[in-house]
Amino acid sequence: MNYNNLLIEINNRTAVVTINRPDKLNALNKKTLEELDDLFSKLKFNDEVGVVILTGAGEKAFVAGADINELNQLNAITGIEFAEFGQSVFNKIENLGKPVIAAVNGFALGGGCELAMACHFRVASENAKFGQPEVNLGILPGYGGTQRLSRIVGIGLATELILTGDMIDSSEAYRIKLVNHVYTQNELLTKAKEIADKINSKGGFAVQMSVKGITASDELSEKDGLSYEASLFGLCCGTNDFKEGTSAFLEKRKPNFTGK
Numbered sequence: 615m616n617y618n619n620l621l622i623e624i625n626n627r628t629a630v631v632t633i634n635r636p637d638k639l640n641a642l643n644k645k646t647l648e649e650l651d652d653l654f655s656k657l658k659f660n661d662e663v664g665v666v667i668l669t670g671a672g673e674k675a676f677v678a679g680a681d682i683n684e685l686n687q688l689n690a691i692t693g694i695e696f697a698e699f700g701q702s703v704f705n706k707i708e709n710l711g712k713p714v715i716a717a718v719n720g721f722a723l724g725g726g727c728e729l730a731m732a733c734h735f736r737v738a739s740e741n742a743k744f745g746q747p748e749v750n751l752g753i754l755p756g757y758g759g760t761q762r763l764s765r766i767v768g769i770g771l772a773t774e775l776i777l778t779g780d781m782i783d784s785s786e787a788y789r790i791k792l793v794n795h796v797y798t799q800n801e802l803l804t805k806a807k808e809i810a811d812k813i814n815s816k817g818g819f820a821v822q823m824s825v826k827g828i829t830a831s832d833e834l835s836e837k838d839g840l841s842y843e844a845s846l847f848g849l850c851c852g853t854n855d856f857k858e859g860t861s862a863f864l865e866k867r868k869p870n871f872t873g874k
């Protein structure tokens with residue numbers, strides 16, 4: 615597939631995916647969602663990629679939401695299909711099996727905030743703004759916002775944000791743990807890449823299994839989650855990286871991980 619609305623750059627095992635419709639504040643139209651769907655299917659099986667960073671083009675927006683021109687055409691039936699398609703793409707990102715970091719460089723509104731929340735964690739620039747303004751349009755968040763926001767910030771704050779449609783700035787997003795770090799606009803991508811480099815320096819299989827376990831914690835009971843964790847732990851114990859990591863510690867040297 616040719617990507618008209620995405621830029622992809624792979625360096626040092628990190629793929630930087632940039633949503634590239636800056637004149638529309640990177641609003642997610644159907645084509646962009648289809649491109650994300652196709653790209654993340656490929657990234658899953660790309661052994662050259664250990665970590666993905668998702669960001670937006672320009673200095674103003676990460677993603678300013680679903681494309682309101684397309685929203686405006688929906689009816690009760692196509693609205694369900696619209697929400698289900700977006701949800702399936704975001705679920706694919708969440709279930710990539712590799713860490714996806716949202717580098718939020720400006721407005722993350724509606725579908726943009728939901729996209730950032732489908733990533734495994736978020737870092738933001740000082741000018742970033744977050745919100746779920748769908749009630750202003752007579753709808754509710756349809757790409758996972760009613761589910762993921764409350765899991766991340768708690769049900770009380772999530773309810774207030776969704777019902778008022780209020781925007782919050784990056785320091786408030788940091789305070790409520792919607793983002794892990796706030797950086798200047800200039801340093802945002804460099805800092806996100808530093809985090810990605812650090813993750814890529816670890817045992818790759820262990821990183822992937824950690825992401826699987828953490829992601830599953832949303833859906834499993836504690837009993838099932840712990841059982842799943844024990845299985846993932848066992849799988850890691852069968853890898854060369856496990857032998858290498860433990861041996862390197864005992865031999866007081868740096869490990870040389872291969873991801874196998």
Ligand code: COA
Binds near residue numbers: 638678680721725751
């Ligand atoms: N869908 C489609 N187009 C959008 C968009 C969206 N979600 N968000 C912004 N755009 C477009 C604008 O229509 C404008 O296009 P134009 O130049 O062809 O008129 C362009 O992006 C720039 O946006 P503009 O509104 O002029 O920028 P601003 O700095 O004045 O305001 C926002 C920025 C983010 C506050 C404002 O664009 C906004 O409220 N966007 C919608 C946010 C929203 O409700 N998202 C949830 C959708 S579910």
